[in-house]
Amino acid sequence: MTALAAARLGYRSIIYSPEADSIAAQVAAGHVEGAYDDEAALARFAAQVDVITYEFENVPEWTVAECKRRKPVRPGTRPIHFAQHRLREKAFFRQAGIGTADYHPICSEADLAAATSLPGILKTCTEGYDGKGQARVSTRDGLKAAWEKLGRRECILEALVDFQCEISAIVARGLDGTTRCFPIGLNDHRDGILRTTTVPSGLPETVLARAERLGIQLARSLDLAGLVALEMFVTRDGRVLANEMAPRPHNSGHWTIDACATSQFEQLVRAICGLPLGAVDVLAPSRMENLIGAEANDWPRFVADPTARLHLYGKAKARPGRKMGHVTYVGNWDVLPPNA
Numbered sequence: 001m002t003a004l005a006a007a008r009l010g011y012r013s014i015i016y017s018p019e020a021d022s023i024a025a026q027v028a029a030g031h032v033e034g035a036y037d038d039e040a041a042l043a044r045f046a047a048q049v050d051v052i053t054y055e056f057e058n059v060p061e062w063t064v065a066e067c068k069r070r071k072p073v074r075p076g077t078r079p080i081h082f083a084q085h086r087l088r089e090k091a092f093f094r095q096a097g098i099g100t101a102d103y104h105p106i107c108s109e110a111d112l113a114a115a116t117s118l119p120g121i122l123k124t125c126t127e128g129y130d131g132k133g134q135a136r137v138s139t140r141d142g143l144k145a146a147w148e149k150l151g152r153r154e155c156i157l158e159a160l161v162d163f164q165c166e167i168s169a170i171v172a173r174g175l176d177g178t179t180r181c182f183p184i185g186l187n188d189h190r191d192g193i194l195r196t197t198t199v200p201s202g203l204p205e206t207v208l209a210r211a212e213r214l215g216i217q218l219a220r221s222l223d224l225a226g227l228v229a230l231e232m233f234v235t236r237d238g239r240v241l242a243n244e245m246a247p248r249p250h251n252s253g254h255w256t257i258d259a260c261a262t263s264q265f266e267q268l269v270r271a272i273c274g275l276p277l278g279a280v281d282v283l284a285p286s287r288m289e290n291l292i293g294a295e296a297n298d299w300p301r302f303v304a305d306p307t308a309r310l311h312l313y314g315k316a317k318a319r320p321g322r323k324m325g326h327v328t329y330v331g332n333w334d335v336l337p338p339n340a
């Protein structure tokens with residue numbers, strides 16, 4: 001989607017990926033296949049481009065640093081240093097004045113005994129996404145068992161937030177330090193996976209302003225050129241707490257392709273290429289629904305629906321839990337299907 005947005009602005013994208021069948025390469029000008037530690041392939045890639053970005057925060061820090069030696073990488077290593085590790089990320093939020101749920105490191109038997117954030121969610125510090133590497137725990141025995149099950153890895157125990165809803169702020173920051181936040185999306189997750197994003201969210205202005213302020217605070221604290229998404233909880237008493245960040249286009253911003261003056265992908269391209277940031281006006285109310293696993297097989301229904309805009313990612317296999325595409329319903333609230 002970034003490559004498509006770049007092409008619209010006249011840029012040619014070259015994709016670097018460890019997979020031979022990179023789906024981004026299907027719509028890009030070129031592809032370099034190489035492992036994340038393949039110095040020669042990275043050098044070949046960097047020689048072909050003017051600026052580098054990433055759309056996956058688990059690219060090893062070494063790989064990003066290696067690219068940075070050769071060409072500008074926007075955003076750089078700093079955002080992934082924090083985004084790749086939940087404990088570092090939470091500490092960074094707090095340091096930046098962004099509130100989070102209470103949390104404890106769980107790295108040893110002593111940590112298990114000292115933990116007070118119960119009931120809570122135990123999460124591995126690295127490599128967890130879409131609800132993977134997580135367990136809900138309510139007792140100390142349950143916590144111990146869950147930690148054993150996660151392989152006694154470095155974990156974080158987060159207090160369970162009694163939230164009213166989940167939202168996200170996606171903020172772009174240009175090379176000149178200008179920031180712009182997309183309208184806040186209302187996110188519905190099931191089994192740890194994002195199912196829908198609705199804009200406008202219908203939340204009070206005070207909550208939206210708070211969320212936007214936190215998103216901008218984050219982009220500035222990261223000294224970022226590019227895009228960052230901040231996922232947040234709105235508590236029942238109206239507080240806004242950060243859950244996690246992603247320094248790249250985010251699934252909860254996919255609605256912007258069809259219903260915003262500038263898409264998040266175009267905004268990323270603008271930010272990293274030193275162009276002025278685009279307008280973020282909402283063109284129409286919209287609801288984005290992810291197509292997960294076999295749900296994508298229903299594409300004939302979506303493609304026949306005049307209120308639906310279908311996006312399929314070109315992934316070969318529809319494995320359970322895999323995001324295969326999304327549909328954005330655009331129009332009046334009357335034509336939007338109920339939030340399933």
Ligand code: AMP
Nearest residue numbers: 101121129130131158159160161189192
């Ligand atoms: P994560 O992978 O951290 O984004 O978690 C996936 C989803 O699990 C979130 O979007 C929430 O729906 C839920 N979740 C994660 N952490 C918490 C928490 N501390 N309290 C309540 N729900 C949570």
